[in-house]
Amino acid sequence: MSSASSVLVASSSFLYWIPKPSPSKFSKFPSTPSLTPSSPPCYRVVCSGGSPQPASFPDLSFALHDALESTGIDASHAREARKSFVSQIQKLSDIERETSICINRCVVLGRTSLYIAAEDDSLMSQSSVPLPVDAFLERLDDLSMGYCSHYNSVCRSSRQNFLESIEKYLYVKKGFRRSTANNQAEPQALDLHSVLTHRSGSAVMLSLIHSEILKMLRLWGLLDFDVEIFFPHDPHGLPRAYDKQKSKESDQPHIMTVQMLLEEILRNLKDAFWPFQHGAADSLFLRAANAANCIDKFNGFEDSGYRLASAKAAQHRLDRGVWTSVHFGDMRRALSACERLILLRTDPKEMRDYSILLYHCGLYEQALKFLKLYQDMKSSSAQNPSTDPVSNLEEDTVKKLIVRLNLIAMEGGWTRPWYVRNYLGNNSEPW
Secondary structure, three states, X not given: OOHHHOOOOOOOEEEEEEEOOOOHHHXXXXXOOOOOOOOOOOEEEEEEEXXXXXXXXXXXXXOHHHHHHHOOOOOHHHHHHHHHHHHHHOOOOHHHHOOEXXXXXXXXXXXXXXXXXXXXXXXXXXOOOOOOHHHHHHHHHHHXXXXXXXXXXXXXXXXXXXXXXXXXXXXXXXXXXXXXXXXXXXXXXXXHHHHHHHOEEOHHHHHHHHHHHHHHHHHOOOOOOOEEEEOOOOOOOOOEEEEHHHOOHHHHHHEOEXXXXXXXXXHHHHHHHOOOOOOOOOOHHHHHHHHOOOOOHHHOOOOOHHHHHHHHHHHHHHHOOOOEOOOXXXXXXXXXXXXXXXXXXXXXXXXXXXXXXHHHOOOHHHHHHHHHHHHHHHHHOOOOOOXXXXXXXXXXXXXXXXXXXXXXXXXXXXXXXXXXXXHOOOOOOOO
């Protein structure tokens, strides 16, 4: 197992300020006056090492890359991309995680997002050539640099005009738009390299691009006041920048932090590629558990004939070794999203969701391991008992799954069924 697949111990950092350097790449542009002639020089945040954060998880040995290589699939590019992703999120201190995405920081979100895309691209294409992360970062820089020719005296006349000119540049001149289709119908809207290519993306991807442009403009001295990105929670709104001094209390739920952005990217991927797309509940875990017959029908979730047929079809695809199909998810990308969410130290439920996928893959020992880790973390959090019927059903299902996995261990050991090799192999029958 590579270092990317081992325990994540996030390194804490403290912040200090240094004068803004002049990027040599953009030295061909003449210096442009800032919005206020008397404004102080622009600075950027740089991280320095500090005391490490306490480890949130014990040793984690993820299954995906090893399982792929056990079937003869080269996972070296996926491992390298995961290692690079981990190297980025290790720089996140607790303070940095709660920092707005508009502030310069240790972690380059564009690069981190491209490492996510690079791993998934390797899993899907199995190409001998990795995704060119640096080339797409260059494209993102060029997008910021292109605004310089759009910058004029009207933009400098007021802060509002300046921010509106950036929106006009991004959404009108460059033609970026928000994808209105659901994730399954347009999955390229979830990967940064595809969004930069097709100029159509999810709200979180457009927020990332918008914030990266703002940070570059601050670095060059064109932006010298505090801004925030308004992240839309409706299906059609566009992310927009606004003057932080004019913010209202109602804007708080729309501020996107570093942790929230990375979680949103990975959860969008997890939702889009979850192999069990149809079920009676919104819970992804319960949909997968239902397909594994881990839920009693008298618990109040009556399945329609369509949902029952969908669950049976998903299980049938698994048994035949079909790991992906149109509108029915992709096991590799779902597993990969779960593993990275666990590394990001998000909700412990990610371990639970990861374990049910491992169960469907026949990786019973690993499934039991992560279910027990989930229970240990849940019990240590000292939360009040839930009164939500869905949460209670999820916990009952976890207990039943643990009992089933223990019985499997006693009856036949941890031998994987014959179809696991095909399930994570090259079969991609599109039905």
